[in-house]
Amino acid sequence: MQDDNLIRRAAAQDAAAFEQLMLLHQKPVYNICYRMAGNAEDALDLSQEVFLKLWRTLTQYQFDAAFSTWLYRLTQNVCIDFLRKQKRQQHVSLTFSDDEDEGKELSVPDPEPLPEERVIFNEKQEAIRTAMNALPVDFREILELRVVRQLPYEQIAQIMDLPVGTVKSRLARARLQLKKRLDAGNFFETGASKCTE
Amino acid sequence: MNCENALELMNRELDGALTEAESAALRAHLDACPDCRETWRQLHELDALLRESELEPPAALHEGVMREIRQEQKRKPHRAWVPAAAIAAAAALVLLAGRAGLIALPGFEQTDVISVNIGSAVEQIFAQTGAKTPDEAAAQQAAELAAETGLDVLLVWNSGVPLELETAAYETAQSGARLYCVTGQMAQTILDEYGAAAYSPDDVFSDLPEKEAAYVLVLP
Numbered sequence: 171m172q173d174d175n176l177i178r179r180a181a182a183q184d185a186a187a188f189e190q191l192m193l194l195h196q197k198p199v200y201n202i203c204y205r206m207a208g209n210a211e212d213a214l215d216l217s218q219e220v221f222l223k224l225w226r227t228l229t230q231y232q233f234d235a236a237f238s239t240w241l242y243r244l245t246q247n248v249c250i251d252f253l254r255k256q257k258r259q260q261h262v263s264l265t266f267s268d269d270e271d272e273g274k275e276l277s278v279p280d281p282e283p284l285p286e287e288r289v290i291f292n293e294k295q296e297a298i299r300t301a302m303n304a305l306p307v308d309f310r311e312i313l314e315l316r317v318v319r320q321l322p323y324e325q326i327a328q329i330m331d332l333p334v335g336t337v338k339s340r341l342a343r344a345r346l347q348l349k350k351r352l353d354a355g356n357f358f359e360t361g362a363s364k365c366t367e
Numbered sequence: 368m369n370c371e372n373a374l375e376l377m378n379r380e381l382d383g384a385l386t387e388a389e390s391a392a393l394r395a396h397l398d399a400c401p402d403c404r405e406t407w408r409q410l411h412e413l414d415a416l417l418r419e420s421e422l423e424p425p426a427a428l429h430e431g432v433m434r435e436i437r438q439e440q441k442r443k444p445h446r447a448w449v450p451a452a453a454i455a456a457a458a459a460l461v462l463l464a465g466r467a468g469l470i471a472l473p474g475f476e477q478t479d480v481i482s483v484n485i486g487s488a489v490e491q492i493f494a495q496t497g498a499k500t501p502d503e504a505a506a507q508q509a510a511e512l513a514a515e516t517g518l519d520v521l522l523v524w525n526s527g528v529p530l531e532l533e534t535a536a537y538e539t540a541q542s543g544a545r546l547y548c549v550t551g552q553m554a555q556t557i558l559d560e561y562g563a564a565a566y567s568p569d570d571v572f573s574d575l576p577e578k579e580a581a582y583v584l585v586l587p
Contacts, residue, residue, distance in 0.1 A: 181555070189429075200422065200425075218432050295420050317414050317418060323382070341382075345378060345413065358409050
């Protein structure tokens with residue numbers, strides 16, 4: 171309800187209302203961008219692009235879906251456009267997981283940490299970050315939307331334009347791939363289970 | 368239950384999507400299967416670590432976006448978003464003049480006509496926004512139309528016919544201006560995209576997209 175009022179005022183080009191709306195939503199948008207781009211510098215650029223697009227297109231929001239669904243879909247599209255351009259410019263492989271076959275290639279290369287990123291990460295967090303960056307982009311996105319943002323399957327289905335059944339199966343495969351990559355680096359104290367193969 | 372079934376249930380359990388019966392069946396399998404128990408522990412740990420890895424957005428995000436928006440607003444002086452209160456005052460002036468018999472407004476059945484310079488009030492509004500004023504007669508026509516019909520009226524000038532209206536039906540006023548009746552949402556889109564002044568019969572401008580109808584007056 172509070173959002174609706176802010177959205178209407180922001181759509182009428184009320185910059186103060188837009189600022190409040192942005193403060194409410196910038197954390198999830200930034201984190202989705204971070205997951206999809208894989209590094210802080212691109213996540214910042216992409217999040218800025220998302221909010222500037224939001225400012226210019228907010229009148230198109232019809233209140234027929236949850237605002238977060240609309241915003242995260244916009245975020246996803248901005249990130250995918252960026253990754254496609256990056257692929258063209260840098261000849262980097264951008265793949266999505268294939269529902270018939272596990273994703274085989276990396277979506278974007280694991281970037282060198284920027285100076286501001288050279289924070290002493292907890293060892294496990296750093297391992298998670300590296301393993302996440304090695305997953306296909308849609309696996310990273312679905313883990314962010316479900317595990318971190320805790321969105322319901324139905325909302326994720328709307329954002330990613332997938333059937334709910336595919337959301338569930340892709341999420342399960344994303345978790346297993348992440349676990350498999352971490353297993354390879356002796357992340358867990360005990361070895362991988364044969365049940366997960 | 369085999370290990371493959373158990374794995375599927377583990378995923379749904381992590382999402383809080385299991386029924387009580389499914390949850391009990393999973394527990395029973397985990398009690399009996401050390402491999403699955405270990406898998407469950409690892410998946411659980413991964414979810415927890417992922418949740419803890421959430422980042423705070425840098426201050427540069429918010430600052431950069433708002434700086435750009437404010438600069439963008441300054442760069443668009445041609446776009447006259449006339450303050451709602453001032454418009455209400457202009458529209459009220461039209462109504463007042465109509466009731467006092469000073470000018471002829473459709474619907475007010477007045478016959479003794481003299482002109483009232485609504486345009487000068489509007490000019491002051493435009494002076495405040497820094498935008499170039501439209502033709503005075505057109506401004507007056509737009510204000511009168513808003514007062515008469517109770518609908519918001521957008522006045523578009525120096526922009527040609529907006530793309531969104533190229534195939535829409537219109538009436539032609541004596542001045543040669545085209546008058547379109549559009550949805551509030553369309554009016555908002557045009558206001559966002561083109562140099563336009565908005566005239567409202569009330570002071571509720573921000574609700575334009577919610578209005579069923581609005582007029583757009585396009586000067587030749």
